[in-house]
Amino acid sequence: MNTCLINIRRYKATKAAKSMLDYPLKYFANTKNIKNLESIIEGDECALKVINILKQQQTQFFSYLNFSQPSTSEHKLINNVIESQSDQYVSIKSELCPNAPHELLELGVNNIVSRMNLNLAESLNGIGVRSDLSDNSIFIAELLNSAWLVDHFAMYLVGAVNLSEDASGNFIFKPTHEDQFIPLWFGNALEQGSLQAGSYAIAKLAESSYASNANSLSLQMLQARVLSLVEQHWKLKSSTVFEKVFHQKADLIMLLNAAYQNHLFYEPLTNITRQKVETLVQHSPNHHSLLKTYDAVKAFQQTLPSEDRLFNIVNDGLVLGNTEVVRGLIRQVEYFAEIQFGNKWHGNLEKEQLEELFGSLKKYEHIDLLDFELKQEHISLPSWDKISLDIDFFIRDKRTKKVYAVQLKHIQSNSKANLALWLDLLGNPKIKLGKGVAQLESLGELCKVDQKIRDRLIKHGILENEIPHIVPILLHNCGSMDMIKLHSNIWLYDIPTFVRALTGRTAILDVYDGGSYRAEDSNKFDASGLKLDEPLEIVNAYLEDERFQKLRHFDAARHVTRTAIIENTSFSSVGIAL
Numbered sequence: 001m002n003t004c005l006i007n008i009r010r011y012k013a014t015k016a017a018k019s020m021l022d023y024p025l026k027y028f029a030n031t032k033n034i035k036n037l038e039s040i041i042e043g044d045e046c047a048l049k050v051i052n053i054l055k056q057q058q059t060q061f062f063s064y065l066n067f068s069q070p071s072t073s074e075h076k077l078i079n080n081v082i083e084s085q086s087d088q089y090v091s092i093k094s095e096l097c098p099n100a101p102h103e104l105l106e107l108g109v110n111n112i113v114s115r116m117n118l119n120l121a122e123s124l125n126g127i128g129v130r131s132d133l134s135d136n137s138i139f140i141a142e143l144l145n146s147a148w149l150v151d152h153f154a155m156y157l158v159g160a161v162n163l164s165e166d167a168s169g170n171f172i173f174k175p176t177h178e179d180q181f182i183p184l185w186f187g188n189a190l191e192q193g194s195l196q197a198g199s200y201a202i203a204k205l206a207e208s209s210y211a212s213n214a215n216s217l218s219l220q221m222l223q224a225r226v227l228s229l230v231e232q233h234w235k236l237k238s239s240t241v242f243e244k245v246f247h248q249k250a251d252l253i254m255l256l257n258a259a260y261q262n263h264l265f266y267e268p269l270t271n272i273t274r275q276k277v278e279t280l281v282q283h284s285p286n287h288h289s290l291l292k293t294y295d296a297v298k299a300f301q302q303t304l305p306s307e308d309r310l311f312n313i314v315n316d317g318l319v320l321g322n323t324e325v326v327r328g329l330i331r332q333v334e335y336f337a338e339i340q341f342g343n344k345w346h347g348n349l350e351k352e353q354l355e356e357l358f359g360s361l362k363k364y365e366h367i368d369l370l371d372f373e374l375k376q377e378h379i380s381l382p383s384w385d386k387i388s389l390d391i392d393f394f395i396r397d398k399r400t401k402k403v404y405a406v407q408l409k410h411i412q413s414n415s416k417a418n419l420a421l422w423l424d425l426l427g428n429p430k431i432k433l434g435k436g437v438a439q440l441e442s443l444g445e446l447c448k449v450d451q452k453i454r455d456r457l458i459k460h461g462i463l464e465n466e467i468p469h470i471v472p473i474l475l476h477n478c479g480s481m482d483m484i485k486l487h488s489n490i491w492l493y494d495i496p497t498f499v500r501a502l503t504g505r506t507a508i509l510d511v512y513d514g515g516s517y518r519a520e521d522s523n524k525f526d527a528s529g530l531k532l533d534e535p536l537e538i539v540n541a542y543l544e545d546e547r548f549q550k551l552r553h554f555d556a557a558r559h560v561t562r563t564a565i566i567e568n569t570s571f572s573s574v575g576i577a578l
Helices: 011-022 031-041 047-065 102-107 109-124 137-159 182-210 216-227 227-234 238-264 274-283 290-301 325-341 347-362 418-426 433-442 443-449 451-459 493-502 536-544 545-550
Strands: 077-080 095-097 127-130 162-164 171-176 311-314 317-320 365-369 395-398 402-410 471-477 490-495 505-512 515-525 560-566 569-574
Touching: 011 031, 011 137, 011 418, 031 047, 031 182, 047 127, 047 137, 047 162, 047 171, 047 560, 095 109, 102 109, 102 493, 109 560, 127 137, 127 505, 137 162, 137 171, 137 418, 137 560, 137 569, 171 325, 182 216, 182 227, 182 238, 182 490, 182 493, 182 505, 182 536, 182 545, 216 238, 216 515, 227 238, 227 325, 238 290, 238 311, 238 317, 238 325, 238 347, 274 290, 290 311, 290 317, 290 325, 317 471, 347 365, 347 395, 347 493, 402 433, 418 433, 471 493, 490 493, 505 545, 515 569, 536 545
Parallel strands: 171 569, 402 471, 471 490
Antiparallel strands: 077 127, 095 560, 162 171, 311 317, 365 395, 395 402, 505 515, 560 569
C-alpha cells in the first residue's frame, strides 16, 4: 500500500485545511484566505471553481450569522447538537450503490450515515443565527451543506481525496486510491466494537447490581471489568497515574451506575442530587470521598457541550448524558488526572507504557527487542541541532525479517472527528502526534548519509543490509487512527493492533449467561507473520478469523454516495463517508 492518507508536509495546505475546519462557515468569506488558497492550488481550475462557489455562498451567509457573541435579541446561539436538534436539518442525499452487500441494503443508508450527520451538525456549535432564520430548515440546511463541502475540500487540500468535474458541471470527490480508507475504517471498527462492549458491560453492571438475586462472584468480576475500562483505552494496565485517581474513578463509576439504574428502572429524569449523596455518605462512611467527586464531576460536565456529556444536569442533579458512555468515562478520568498532575499528565504514562510494552513482547521467541535509543545527539552532520530525531526502541520480527523503529506517544482523548481529528493530532510538528512524526521523518535519509547513525544501529544488533529497509512506526493510544501511512514511510499504529499484529490476535469475549458474567480470552497466532507496512494483510487476517465476523461490514462507507446542491451546483462524495 503506497498511498499516504494525508500529506502533512504540504505545510501551507495543511494549515489552511485546519483553519477552514475550525471556521467552516466563514473561512471562505475572508479575502486573505481566498488569496492564500489560490496560491496553494497553483492554477487547479476545478478547485478554483469550488473556492469561488464557497466564497459566494459564505459571503452571503455573513450578514445572517454572528460568530463572536452569545445569544442576543437579534441572534439565536446554536450551542450544541442535542439541544438544538440541528442534525434534523441535514438535507444531504445519501444513497447505497446498487452493488452494495445485501445486508447493507437491508440495514438502509440512514443507519450508516446517522453518525456522520451528527458530526456534521456539530459544525454549527457556537454560531449565532439571525433569530428570524434560526428555525428556517432551508437556511440551516444550506449552512450544513456548506460545512460538508468545506470538510471535503479540506480533505482534497491535504491529498486524501481527488476532486473532478464531469461534463455536466457536477463536482465529485473520490479517494485518491481505491483502498485508501480501508485501514482507517477497520481501525475505527475495532475501536467502536471495544467501546460498545464497554458500554454494554456498564449497562449489565447496573442491571446486575440492581437485581436482588445477583451472583456475588459474577458481580465482582463485572465490577472489575468496568473498573478496567479506562486502563484498556489508555492501553496501560497499571501506573502511578491510576493509583492517584483510583478512588475518584471508583466514585465516578458508582455515580454512573446509579445514573444508569435511574435511567433503566425509574423515571428518565430521576436525578442524583448532592443531598442524596450526602445521605449516602452519612450512612456509609467508607464513601467519604464521594461528595467531593460528585462536585468535581458536576462542575466539569457543565463545561462540556451537551453531546459530549457523560452526565446531563437536570434540576441541579446528575442524569445519564448523551455521549458514548465509555468515551465520557475516559474524558472525566482524564480531567481527574489533569487536576492531579497538570495539563501534561499524559507524558507520565509513556515511560510506564514502554516498560509494559517491553514486558509483553519479550516473551515471544520470534521477536528481537532491541532496547536502545536513537536521538538527535547521535547525528554527525554539521546541522545536527536542526534535525529532529527520537527513536525509543527497535524491533526485529524474525518471521517477516522486518525491522521497525518505534516512537511512542500517549495522547489525551479528543472529541473531534475525521480530518479535524487527524489535523489536530498531526498538524503541529511541535506537539502531539505531529511531534512524533517530526522525530521519525528524517530517519530514512539519515541512514543513507550519516555514518555515525549507521554505526550505532550496527553496534546494537541491526545488520547493515537491514538498515535501508527499517520501517518507522509512531505508536499511540488513539484507536481511531490505526494502520495509517504518512510520508517517509511512517506508519501510525494504535498500541493493541501493533502488539496483535506482531504476536497474535487476542480477543476478549464478554459472556453474559442469565445473571452471571465471565470473560473468555483467546489468541490466534499467525505463524508466517504479518507485516506492519502491509495493513491490508492485517485486515484480511482479522476478517478470516471467525471471532471478528461482526466487523465484516467495516467498510460500509465505501458503498455510500452523498450529494449536496450548493448554489445550484451538485457536489458528490463517492466512497468517502467517514
